Amino acid sequence: MATAVALRRYQNYIDGRFVDAQGGKTVKVENPSTGQIVSEVPDSSIEDTREAIRAAEKAQGDWEKLAPIERAGYLRKIAAALRKDPEHLARVISEEQGKVLGLSRVEAGFTADYIDYMAEWARRLEGEVVTSDRPNEHILMFRHAIGVIGGIVPWNFPFFVIARKVAPALLTGNTIVIKPSSITPNNAGEFAKAVAEAGLPAGVFNLVCGSGAVVGQELASNPSIGMVSVTGSVDTGVRVMEAAAKNIIKVNLELGGSAPAIVMADADMNLAVESIKASRVINTGQVCNCADRVYVDKRVADEFTEKFVKAMSETKYGDPLVDEGLDMGPFVSGDQLKLVEGRVKQAIADGATVLTGGKRDAGRPEGYFYPATVLGNCRQGMPIVRDEIFGPVMPIVTFDDLDEAITYANDSVYGLTSSIYTTNLDVAMRACKEIKFGETYINRENFEAMQGFHAGWRKSGIGGADGKHGLYENTRTHMVYVSYDLAAGNKK
Numbered sequence: 409m410a411t412a413v414a415l416r417r418y419q420n421y422i423d424g425r426f427v428d429a430q431g432g433k434t435v436k437v438e439n440p441s442t443g444q445i446v447s448e449v450p451d452s453s454i455e456d457t458r459e460a461i462r463a464a465e466k467a468q469g470d471w472e473k474l475a476p477i478e479r480a481g482y483l484r485k486i487a488a489a490l491r492k493d494p495e496h497l498a499r500v501i502s503e504e505q506g507k508v509l510g511l512s513r514v515e516a517g518f519t520a521d522y523i524d525y526m527a528e529w530a531r532r533l534e535g536e537v538v539t540s541d542r543p544n545e546h547i548l549m550f551r552h553a554i555g556v557i558g559g560i561v562p563w564n565f566p567f568f569v570i571a572r573k574v575a576p577a578l579l580t581g582n583t584i585v586i587k588p589s590s591i592t593p594n595n596a597g598e599f600a601k602a603v604a605e606a607g608l609p610a611g612v613f614n615l616v617c618g619s620g621a622v623v624g625q626e627l628a629s630n631p632s633i634g635m636v637s638v639t640g641s642v643d644t645g646v647r648v649m650e651a652a653a654k655n656i657i658k659v660n661l662e663l664g665g666s667a668p669a670i671v672m673a674d675a676d677m678n679l680a681v682e683s684i685k686a687s688r689v690i691n692t693g694q695v696c697n698c699a700d701r702v703y704v705d706k707r708v709a710d711e712f713t714e715k716f717v718k719a720m721s722e723t724k725y726g727d728p729l730v731d732e733g734l735d736m737g738p739f740v741s742g743d744q745l746k747l748v749e750g751r752v753k754q755a756i757a758d759g760a761t762v763l764t765g766g767k768r769d770a771g772r773p774e775g776y777f778y779p780a781t782v783l784g785n786c787r788q789g790m791p792i793v794r795d796e797i798f799g800p801v802m803p804i805v806t807f808d809d810l811d812e813a814i815t816y817a818n819d820s821v822y823g824l825t826s827s828i829y830t831t832n833l834d835v836a837m838r839a840c841k842e843i844k845f846g847e848t849y850i851n852r853e854n855f856e857a858m859q860g861f862h863a864g865w866r867k868s869g870i871g872g873a874d875g876k877h878g879l880y881e882n883t884r885t886h887m888v889y890v891s892y893d894l895a896a897g898n899k900k
């Protein structure tokens with residue numbers, strides 16, 4: 409593996425100061441396109457994490473006392489700082505994560521927009537007034553901050569997911585400790601610089617880099633944490649829930665997915681092909697909401713498969729920092745490459761046929777590259793259809809009628825996103841009712857909006873993010889019963 413020419417360093421951000429891990433330990437960060445080491449970041453300990461939690465706890469009371477509009481002002485300053493050099497941010501994201509530059513630019517811009525969007529809620533936070541059974545009573549519901557939130561972030565949209573956790577938490581009066589993935593921590597260091605530039609009070613936002621087993625577990629099990637919010641795999645969600653159970657704290661889990669895409673015989677075939685391809689190759693297939701398995705009506709299976717294989721085989725991939733005109737970069741890591749290669753090998757052993765892709769380009773010894781792949785002859789129940797793939801690999805299964813397609817789609821431990829392609833309104837309406845997923849996309853690629861509510865069913869998670877409902881996940885309720893004298897003011 410090549411060594412870096414100039415190794416950059418990022419630090420933790422605790423109580424308003426950039427600091428190293430107390431023991432000075434670091435981990436190295438790799439560019440997955442080249443294998444080159446590009447930076448080192450703190451490998452933090454439990455004590456580093458506790459220090460950040462203490463700082464967040466100390467800052468929380470005063471932060472919550474500010475009017476929401478004042479907190480929104482700080483959020484807007486973070487967004488403005490992030491907008492100063494979006495190209496630099498995009499390159500940092502592409503360098504460590506491997507996504508194509510165009511998508512990193514979208515991620516950098518969307519992150520700032522998301523923070524501004526959450527700031528807009530400052531004048532819209534609402535409680536409730538409920539009627540009482542007593543004539544002399546008002547029942548009021550307030551929403552208060554939870555306290556200190558632990559935010560654990562994955563590597564696939566690392567920059568945006570920080571904002572998804574930070575903006576609603578801070579707007580509602582919480583303070584936060586963020587832990588990025590050890591694979592993609594550099595962009596989190598850039599986020600902390602924007603927070604410092606925005607002049608947030610010390611301790612309101614803290615960043616602690618380190619492993620899930622140490623920093624992540626401390627965030628989930630420390631008694632001063634009020635809610636732990638994790639985006640990651642189901643295994644991690646289980647471990648975090650177990651640790652959080654000790655203190656009975658709230659968990660917010662955004663976990664894995666295996667999204668079905670149903671193609672009906674009446675579908676606009678070109679739209680279905682393009683949208684499903686877009687949803688499969690974006691970020692090299694490493695997206696929780698990506699289309700993961702296609703169910704196509706037998707009558708149009710040949711037509712769909714031919715067009716889909718052609719579209720997937722035209723997918724261009726390479727090093728995002730070298731080539732601008734790409735559809736995909738590399739996998740984020742060698743482990744991720746091995747995982748997906750293993751899934752494809754297993755599928756072939758189970759009887760699947762490789763229609764395009766299926767093996768690495770022997771001419772590319774460096775970088776974790778893998779081609780867009782289509783697998784035919786797949787059946788419900790095969791691991792490649794059942795499990796989350798997290799790579800640009802699409803298994804195709806055929807069905808006889810809508811009942812069968814919906815049964816197949818719902819037959820999953822996951823329940824995050826789903827899609828259906830049809831020109832028949834009755835079919836679309838049945839799908840809205842019978843597809844048991846947190847999100848269904850009808851005649852479009854899978855990708856949620858910031859004003860929606862991204863929340864999975866079954867093992868895809870608990871709670872959710874975005875929009876009004878995502879904002880209120882960061883609050884707890886306080887019911888107040890106000891009894892008053894009905895004759896008040898009339899007494900002599």
Ligand code: NAD
Pocket residue numbers: 560561562563564565587588589590618619620621623624625628638639640641642643644645647648661662663664665695696796798824862864868869
């Ligand atoms: P991961 O679970 O390996 O890691 C996610 C984060 O959890 C990292 O910061 C990691 O260090 C931390 N972590 C790991 N073990 C931990 C533990 N025992 N305790 C506490 N923290 C721990 O996931 P990943 O590989 O970074 O991301 C890919 C996964 O995330 C996929 O399954 C994907 O579907 C899911 N994901 C879901 C969403 C969503 O919105 N539902 C979005 C993005 C990614």
